Amino acid sequence: MKRRDQMKLGTFIYTFGHNQSSWLHPGSDINGANSFAHMHKIASISEKAKFDFIFLADSAAAAVGHPEALKRLPNKMNRLEPLTLLSALAVTTDRIGLAATVSTSYTEPFNVARMFASLDHLSGGRACWNVVTSDHEETAYNFNRNGLDLHALRYERAREYVDVAFGLWDGWEPDALVLDREAGIYLDPAKVHPLDHEGKHFQVRGPLNIARSPQGRPVIAQAGGSEAGLELAAQTAEVVFTLSATFEKGRSFYENLKGRMEKYGRPRDSLKVMPGLMVNVGRTEAEAQAKIDYILDRMNPKVGLQALGEFLEADLSDLPLDQPLPREKLPMAPKGSKALFDSLIDFVSEGHTLGELIRLYAEKQTGNGIKGTPRQIADFMEEWFIGGAADGFMLMLPTLPASLQDFTELVVPELQRRGLFRHEYEGRTLRDHLGLTVPDSRHVAAAPAPAIPTAKCP
Numbered sequence: 437m438k439r440r441d442q443m444k445l446g447t448f449i450y451t452f453g454h455n456q457s458s459w460l461h462p463g464s465d466i467n468g469a470n471s472f473a474h475m476h477k478i479a480s481i482s483e484k485a486k487f488d489f490i491f492l493a494d495s496a497a498a499a500v501g502h503p504e505a506l507k508r509l510p511n512k513m514n515r516l517e518p519l520t521l522l523s524a525l526a527v528t529t530d531r532i533g534l535a536a537t538v539s540t541s542y543t544e545p546f547n548v549a550r551m552f553a554s555l556d557h558l559s560g561g562r563a564c565w566n567v568v569t570s571d572h573e574e575t576a577y578n579f580n581r582n583g584l585d586l587h588a589l590r591y592e593r594a595r596e597y598v599d600v601a602f603g604l605w606d607g608w609e610p611d612a613l614v615l616d617r618e619a620g621i622y623l624d625p626a627k628v629h630p631l632d633h634e635g636k637h638f639q640v641r642g643p644l645n646i647a648r649s650p651q652g653r654p655v656i657a658q659a660g661g662s663e664a665g666l667e668l669a670a671q672t673a674e675v676v677f678t679l680s681a682t683f684e685k686g687r688s689f690y691e692n693l694k695g696r697m698e699k700y701g702r703p704r705d706s707l708k709v710m711p712g713l714m715v716n717v718g719r720t721e722a723e724a725q726a727k728i729d730y731i732l733d734r735m736n737p738k739v740g741l742q743a744l745g746e747f748l749e750a751d752l753s754d755l756p757l758d759q760p761l762p763r764e765k766l767p768m769a770p771k772g773s774k775a776l777f778d779s780l781i782d783f784v785s786e787g788h789t790l791g792e793l794i795r796l797y798a799e800k801q802t803g804n805g806i807k808g809t810p811r812q813i814a815d816f817m818e819e820w821f822i823g824g825a826a827d828g829f830m831l832m833l834p835t836l837p838a839s840l841q842d843f844t845e846l847v848v849p850e851l852q853r854r855g856l857f858r859h860e861y862e863g864r865t866l867r868d869h870l871g872l873t874v875p876d877s878r879h880v881a882a883a884p885a886p887a888i889p890t891a892k893c894p
Contacts, residue, residue, distance in 0.1 A: 444828025463838030489533025533866035535564035561650030561865030686825035
């Protein structure tokens, strides 16, 4: 059945791109990690192409690992705090949505609700909060922890955290600001509501000390794939980022998640599923492959070894590169993509060396099977979109801004030609772009309807 909507696109920003060696690319800015000009250029390219939003992933910790790898990994070792950066981009861009990760495990809901409300005001309604519970051990040690809290506890806290944030955003009714100079009245206190939340993890009186924002509340994004994560997303998320190795798995995830929404009283189209998509596009297949090879040829083995070790959850640092990977180093099941894991297992079984395995893994991560001409890339995206496996895509580009420029110049026109992607923005807010409604304040929704006067008999 033909869809009546169009696909959504977001730019996933790691400073230099989604390859560990992307900072070595001549098209990158070597000073980009701390350069507003670099980030603004990425945002501007995305906005010119009419993308829905840009997205800044974040972790409140430096990477850990082998020193020979760490000294070559700027993406995780040196990056700007995302809300600070997005606040600057809010006043230097006009339409592009502004999304960032903030963890519920290491922050307080009042602070985060206030910061995202501020960003929504500064940007005219373009803010998006990617809600995460954090799953990196190294982050916990920066926040008075001796390791990660249990998964169930992190999600229990996250569920209460999001509920508190929603309550704070709802605390101001849309017309609470009176702004009457003649009467000397700035606001109506009866329309500003304390929260008075007392829960297991938080006690928050409220109200929030900032008025209701242009979107009512920021767009909520999530990426959890666990049972607890899926339930939280079905209940509260409006955008979900995911990674699916095949169309069949993508469609299964899509139906699983959207099938959970009815019990929360939510229509299916109030949540957009956006799989991450690694893209290498060239005017020819050979050109696309050459771009992958250029990056892989410059990847230091220690960097590739650390990335592979993180995926396999194994310490590979002392193993020889010219020998096959010992089978006992392989986990019984993958933490990430099973399809990718299975392909690596087959490769190991064929007797290839660890060095060869590192390159295969890096190419899979860089290419992800999505490489080729604009028509081939568009064919792939159209299949997932029309076939019910995606509402759009998070573009995980190997190098920035070079790969982003290639995509916007080569693939976007092909998507537009097929009627799959917009030529112009439909509105000004991120909710406008995504086709999402502005949520009602719980206080407005709960208020009794005004009495209808009855006519008096003569």
